[in-house]
Amino acid sequence: MKQAFSKTLVFGAVALAATLSVGVAVAAPKVGAPAPDFSVVDTAGETWSLGGLAGKTIILEWTNHDCPYVVKHYASGNMQAVQKEATDAGYVWLSVISSASGKQGHVSPAKADDLTDDRGAAPTAVLLDTSGAMGRAYDAKTTPHMYIIDPAGTLVYMGGIDDKPTTDQADIAAASNYVRLAMADLAAGNPIATPVTRPYGCSVKY
Amino acid sequence: MAGMYTEPSSDFLRRRSAFRGVFRAGFALCVLLLVWSSAVPANPVTTENVTARLVAERIEVAPGETLDLALVFEIRPGWHTYWRNPGDSGDPPRIEWTLPDGVEAGPLRWPRPELIPVGPLTNYGYSERAVHLIALSVPADWPIGEPVRIRADVDWLVCEEHCIPESGRFDLTLATAAGAGEAVGPAPIDPAQAEVFAAARAELPRGRIEGAVLGAAGTGLGLVIPADGLPQEIDGVWFFAGEWGLIEHAAQQSWRLVDGQLRIDLSPGALADQAAPDGLLVVADMRGEVRSYEIAAVRGSLPGTIPPDRPIGLPLAFVFALLGGLILNLMPCVFPILAMKALSLIHSLSGQGPEAARERVLHGLAYTAGVLLFFAGLAALLLALRAGGAAVGWGFQLQYPPFVAFMAYVFFVIGLSLSGAITIGARLMSLGGTGTGSGTAGAFGTGALAALVAAPCTAPFMGAALGYAVTLSWPLALAIMLTLGFGLALPFLVLSLVPRLARLLPKPGAWMETLKQALAFPMFAAAAWLVWVLSVQTGSGGVALVLGGLVLSAFGLWLRERTRSLPSARRRLGVAATSAALIGALYLGVTTDRLTAPVPSPGDESGSGLASEPYSPERLAAARAERRPVFVNMTAAWCITCLVNERVALSASDVARTFSDAGVLYLKGDWTNRDPAITAYLAEHGRNGVPLYVFYPPDGDPQVLPQILTEDLVRRAIRTSTQGSPGRDG
Numbered sequence A: 001m002k003q004a005f006s007k008t009l010v011f012g013a014v015a016l017a018a019t020l021s022v023g024v025a026v027a028a029p030k031v032g033a034p035a036p037d038f039s040v041v042d043t044a045g046e047t048w049s050l051g052g053l054a055g056k057t058i059i060l061e062w063t064n065h066d067c068p069y070v071v072k073h074y075a076s077g078n079m080q081a082v083q084k085e086a087t088d089a090g091y092v093w094l095s096v097i098s099s100a101s102g103k104q105g106h107v108s109p110a111k112a113d114d115l116t117d118d119r120g121a122a123p124t125a126v127l128l129d130t131s132g133a134m135g136r137a138y139d140a141k142t143t144p145h146m147y148i149i150d151p152a153g154t155l156v157y158m159g160g161i162d163d164k165p166t167t168d169q170a171d172i173a174a175a176s177n178y179v180r181l182a183m184a185d186l187a188a189g190n191p192i193a194t195p196v197t198r199p200y201g202c203s204v205k206y
Numbered sequence B: 001m002a003g004m005y006t007e008p009s010s011d012f013l014r015r016r017s018a019f020r021g022v023f024r025a026g027f028a029l030c031v032l033l034l035v036w037s038s039a040v041p042a043n044p045v046t047t048e049n050v051t052a053r054l055v056a057e058r059i060e061v062a063p064g065e066t067l068d069l070a071l072v073f074e075i076r077p078g079w080h081t082y083w084r085n086p087g088d089s090g091d092p093p094r095i096e097w098t099l100p101d102g103v104e105a106g107p108l109r110w111p112r113p114e115l116i117p118v119g120p121l122t123n124y125g126y127s128e129r130a131v132h133l134i135a136l137s138v139p140a141d142w143p144i145g146e147p148v149r150i151r152a153d154v155d156w157l158v159c160e161e162h163c164i165p166e167s168g169r170f171d172l173t174l175a176t177a178a179g180a181g182e183a184v185g186p187a188p189i190d191p192a193q194a195e196v197f198a199a200a201r202a203e204l205p206r207g208r209i210e211g212a213v214l215g216a217a218g219t220g221l222g223l224v225i226p227a228d229g230l231p232q233e234i235d236g237v238w239f240f241a242g243e244w245g246l247i248e249h250a251a252q253q254s255w256r257l258v259d260g261q262l263r264i265d266l267s268p269g270a271l272a273d274q275a276a277p278d279g280l281l282v283v284a285d286m287r288g289e290v291r292s293y294e295i296a297a298v299r300g301s302l303p304g305t306i307p308p309d310r311p312i313g314l315p316l317a318f319v320f321a322l323l324g325g326l327i328l329n330l331m332p333c334v335f336p337i338l339a340m341k342a343l344s345l346i347h348s349l350s351g352q353g354p355e356a357a358r359e360r361v362l363h364g365l366a367y368t369a370g371v372l373l374f375f376a377g378l379a380a381l382l383l384a385l386r387a388g389g390a391a392v393g394w395g396f397q398l399q400y401p402p403f404v405a406f407m408a409y410v411f412f413v414i415g416l417s418l419s420g421a422i423t424i425g426a427r428l429m430s431l432g433g434t435g436t437g438s439g440t441a442g443a444f445g446t447g448a449l450a451a452l453v454a455a456p457c458t459a460p461f462m463g464a465a466l467g468y469a470v471t472l473s474w475p476l477a478l479a480i481m482l483t484l485g486f487g488l489a490l491p492f493l494v495l496s497l498v499p500r501l502a503r504l505l506p507k508p509g510a511w512m513e514t515l516k517q518a519l520a521f522p523m524f525a526a527a528a529w530l531v532w533v534l535s536v537q538t539g540s541g542g543v544a545l546v547l548g549g550l551v552l553s554a555f556g557l558w559l560r561e562r563t564r565s566l567p568s569a570r571r572r573l574g575v576a577a578t579s580a581a582l583i584g585a586l587y588l589g590v591t592t593d594r595l596t597a598p599v600p601s602p603g604d605e606s607g608s609g610l611a612s613e614p615y616s617p618e619r620l621a622a623a624r625a626e627r628r629p630v631f632v633n634m635t636a637a638w639c640i641t642c643l644v645n646e647r648v649a650l651s652a653s654d655v656a657r658t659f660s661d662a663g664v665l666y667l668k669g670d671w672t673n674r675d676p677a678i679t680a681y682l683a684e685h686g687r688n689g690v691p692l693y694v695f696y697p698p699d700g701d702p703q704v705l706p707q708i709l710t711e712d713l714v715r716r717a718i719r720t721s722t723q724g725s726p727g728r729d730g
Helices: A002-026 A068-075 A078-088 A109-119 A133-138 A178-187 B010-014 B022-035 B194-202 B314-328 B335-349 B353-387 B401-419 B424-432 B436-454 B460-469 B474-497 B511-518 B520-538 B540-563 B568-594 B617-625 B640-648 B653-662 B676-684 B711-722
Strands: A039-041 A047-049 A058-062 A092-097 A125-128 A145-149 A155-159 B050-056 B066-075 B080-087 B094-098 B114-118 B121-127 B129-137 B148-159 B163-176 B213-217 B220-226 B234-241 B254-258 B261-266 B278-285 B290-296 B630-635 B665-670 B692-696 B703-705
Touching: A039 A125, A058 A078, A058 A133, A068 A078, A068 B163, A078 A092, A078 A178, A109 A125, A145 A178, A155 A178, B050 B148, B050 B163, B066 B080, B066 B121, B066 B148, B066 B163, B066 B194, B080 B234, B121 B129, B129 B194, B213 B676, B220 B676, B234 B261, B234 B617, B254 B617, B314 B474, B335 B401, B335 B436, B335 B474, B335 B511, B335 B520, B353 B436, B353 B474, B401 B436, B401 B511, B401 B520, B401 B540, B401 B568, B436 B474, B511 B520, B520 B540, B520 B568, B540 B568, B617 B630, B617 B665, B617 B692, B630 B640, B630 B676, B653 B711, B665 B676, B703 B711
Parallel strands: A058 A092, A092 A125, B630 B665
Antiparallel strands: A039 A047, A058 A145, A145 A155, B050 B066, B066 B129, B080 B121, B080 B148, B094 B148, B114 B121, B148 B163, B213 B220, B220 B261, B234 B278, B254 B261, B278 B290, B630 B692, B692 B703
């Protein structure tokens, strides 16, 4: 009776919280804050979500195989090398394709798998975010655009793959790879020295 | 990388008449195709998307002189190259020189960019044509007659929606002439290039404006720029950040002129506190002329944002919060709940002895705990939202239509129970009765309920206290919100702790049932009002959904009532049907979120005799610039105080006459739905909620009026400040 009334109140509070969480999703992601949740299928049809990866360190890589900046890092083998280092160290590496249907970089699951094989890439999975919901939640702007999420679900890095915003493969050797530096900081138990950098590349084709 | 260098396309052939030196270009392209290398110099270089050339302004150069070169991109329609900060994506052109000893080239200069939206992103760049000027200096000891041979390797990115990196090698040979004595002057200008250089210079910044300040403004950034160097009649401005991370490139910017300063509100970018606070200000005047200025701001606190904050200190904020909470008890939506509590207290007074006394105290404390817990939850949510960067203020929950719908249901159901149609209310009434455990839980629930229904009634003192609270560290902010809650709980707490006071209340009797039923009507009124709020937020679609929801919930609760005393199997069926009806009603409420606000028709002013214009920072700035007095009213359909003020103080014909006599422009900002421009304006005045009334006299500082207006107060404010003002003479 009174219990029933309290239950109504609890339900009301939940409804209120749910309503307001819609507003929270709109805000841009922030380093040091919980990473936005996502629920996206990979090329095998399996659904990946942030909740399902609790306890893992996650690297997100926004990609579009036809973007010249992405080509720079794959044709040189740079991206594949970082992927292998990360997955060997126990990271979950998710390559995310947010290109809308009909836009550059949009691929079928089979084509995405072929790209992974052909390029010798080593992501844990390739997510097909055709609706762009995950990309918008993370405010992903460019390909590549990199994010690192710690085991507690906190966003710890967002920005570029390195500090040389060109399409020239020759620039890779002298570049500081921010993802590699962040992985070294995490391995040493240090806070990440440069947690936010300018992402460079092509626009994400929402 | 296929596509970097492309064969002459049909597109190129179509456009050949447009370009000078087409045969040279064609020849260069053939060579390019044969060798497939960027090492072959050509000038111009033609790719699929761009024709680029490097030209000199003068035919010849004298030793010791500096002359301008131009790197010209003729860009395919729909494609773009980029500014020094390209915005969300893209990349600016880069140039690498091979120069003879002693010859020096300056940096690329950047003409004014335009905003280029790409889906949800925004870039800074160029369409059609981009001309970058470069200063080239030749040393004084250069031998006369010896040509200067220079080479530039240029990389550029050109994008439509997708991007293609291109590059070219440009060779340029400059003849040298006899020394440029004072009598001779510089070498003649190449007439073929004069137009290109003149047009390029017109697009360059008109210089640098000193003394700009960038600082925090509410949850965003504010940039204040001295306006003396700017055009007189400003029609529009835009700030292009000089580097990535300072601002959100795609976000709206609002601006206004205040006291000889241009103020622009910006959304902070991902590196807002580290990126260099400079960039380019682009200003369009009323005649359509567009100029740009380099801005190098210093970080600091903004003038105008701090003073309104100062008058209310920490102790005063606590006092206001407590007062605000006390006043909440008198609000039409809270009063019935408090009255019900008082009634139950009267009941309980019939019980004598220490047992009953202890129970009363327990109820008082439980009620207080309920209020405080709800306020703590609301405060935590508000602070979390702000920390997450959402532009919200007090009353924010009412900016979400589903919450308004939910509150309409709550008031309606409470109304039903008070009127005796359903029996939830009877239990609520018996909270003060026997049965300690559940009675205490009930009192706790009533406290939370009182806090929930108080939310729409933003009391006058709350705005200032909460506006102050959100600027504090979170423990202090929480403390202020809890003080507010404590104020709300205080009257009942005092009644239950001091039985002597409670004995002053009238004796129980049949009048109590009459009062209880009468109190249902303020509740129905509140529900009706919320449905009206929803009609403002979502149009008639939302009203239909919620009215449907109200019918469903009434039906569900009636079912529950009818099946209550049936055998358990059928009772369970009744409960299931009731739950289904209530869930259906809530679902209808939630779907109001998908509806959008109807576009208000201009001049749609129901209820107020004053003609108003919708608030925009631009309109305010324009009126201020022409020294017209302005009255700003920030309001919301869900803000009772606002509506009362409008009815009492702003709709009288006397006030309307005062407004028109003084030539006052009445600007009304509607915060019923979320509006970052209004949130920013409120924050600037140290507020976090509506109402806010600001009067701008033709000269002098704006005046913030109290949150409770009277006709007299408004008239006096306008009369005193406009009398004898030189702006009104003649």
